[in-house]
Amino acid sequence: MGAGSGRTEAIMREIASLRAQRDELDSRIRFFESQLRIGGGGAAPTTLPPSLSTKLDAMGAHAVSAAGGGLSPDMVQRYSRQLLLPDFGVHGSLGIADGENVELSNLHGQIMHMETYVGQPKVKSAAAACRAINSSVKVFDHHLKLKAKNALNVVRQYDIIVDATNNLASRYMLSDCCVLLHKPLISGSTIGLEGQLTVCNHNGSPCYRCLFPNPAACQNSSDDGILGVVPGVIGCLQALEVIKVASRVGEPLCGRMLNFDALSSRFKIVNKIRQRSSSCTVCGDHPDLTKDTFMMFGYDSFSQSSNSSKPPAQSLNPLPRNARITCREYKRLLDSGRPHLLLDVRPVHHFQIASIANSVNIPLNELKEKLPRLRDALSERGDDSQVAVHILRENGFPCASDVIGGLESWAREADPGFPVYW
C-alpha cells in the first residue's frame, strides 16, 4: 500500500512536471506567433527600450531573467504600466465554462464576443478574445454547461470562482459547490439597468444561501433585457475583486454588497449585510449538503419552487377549442381578406418594437376599460391573450378567440421574417 501510493505520487509529480513543460512551450509558441503578427517576421523586440530600463534601474527593480523567477523583459514591457507587482499577476491560469454558442443578441452585453464568432461556442470566443489581447495568457475552455453533476471537477481546478451566470439555479449550484470546495465566490448579477456584486464564502462572508435561503420569485435577464454596459461594469468590478482576493490586497466585498443603478449613476455599498449563518444548510455549523448529495440535488426544481412572478394563465379555465385559432388558421384568415380585428394585448413598448400589420394595441391591463369592437387577440407568447379572451367573452364578445402560441408561434409558423425581440 505504502509503496503503491509512493509510486502514484511519483507519477503525479511526473505528470505535473510534463504539464508545466508543455505550458511553457505553449506560452513560447504563442509569444512567437504574436511576434509574427506584430512584426511581420522582423526582429522580435526582446530587449527593453532604454527609457524603461533606466527607469527600472532607478527604482532598483531591474528585471531579472525569466530563469531567475522574476519577470522577463517581455513581461516587464507588457505589465510594467499595470499596478501589479512582479510576484503577482503574470502566473496562473484562467478557466471559462459555458455550454452555449454566441448569438447575435449577446454581442451588446457580452462584450468579449465579436460578430465573427456568432454560432461558435462562447468559451472558444472568450478564450480567443483573451489571447488576442495577451497571447501568453493561459486560458482553458470548458465547453459544457456547469451542472451539479460536473461542477465539482471543474471548480476544483481553480482558486477563485466568478459567478457570471444568468439564472437562479446556476447561482445556488455554484455557491454550494464553492462552499464544498472552500473556494471564494465573486458573485455578480445584473438586470435591466441595475447590477449587484458581493464576495461570498471568503473571510467569514456568507454564502449565497445564507443571503437568500429561499429562491426568489423574479425574472431572468432573457425575459427582462439588459443595457449592455451594465454587465460590462459589473464584470470589471468582479475582475477587481478577483485581483484583490488573489493578491490579498485591499478590502474585498466580503459581508458587504455593492448595488449599481445605471440610470441614476449611483453606487450604493451596503456595509452591513448578514454574516455567515450558523444555521445555513450548506455552510452552517451542521450542514446537510455533502459532495454526494450536491451532485444529486435538483437545482432547477429548487429554484422554480417559489417562482411565481407571473400569474400563470393555466390557472384560468382553459379556453374551448373554438375560442382559439392556430397561427396558420389566422394567416389564412388574414390572406382571405375577411374583415376582422386583430387585438394585440402586449404592453405598448413591446408593440412599438414589432407588431403584425393592421393589428390594434390595447394592453391587457387597460382592456376592461376600453372594450371596443374586437374579434381576435394576440400577444407575445399567448398567455395574456388567453386572459384577454376570457375578459372579452365575459363582457359581451362571444366570438373572441386567441391565436395559439402568440407571436412566438407566428414568427415560427407564419412569418419567419417577424423580429423575435424577446
Add this chain to the structure above:
Amino acid sequence: MHLTLEFGGGLELLLENSTKVHKVDVPIMDGEGKVAMKGLLSWVKANLIKERPEMFVKGDSVRPGVLVLINDCDWELCGGLDAELEEKDVVVFISTLHGG
C-alpha cells in the same frame, strides 16, 4: 413619522410610475409612538404597491429574495420585522438580481 423608502432591483415596477424613492409620512400605529418594520410593510402594501403585491410581501414579511436595509444595514441585524424605526430613517427594499 417621516421616512425615506427606496425600491430597487425591479421592485419599483410595482409602484406608481415606477418611482424608486418615496418620501413618506407613515402614521404611528401603536400607542407608544413607534413604527416597527412589520407595520411599515403592511402600510407600504396598502398605500404604495399598485400591482402584484405577491412580488413584494409573502405572509407578513417580504417575499424571498428581497433584501431590506434600514439605514444601509441589513434588517436581519436590526431585528427584522420587530425592528423599530426612527424619524428620518431610510429603508431600502432591493430585489435580488440573477441575470448576467
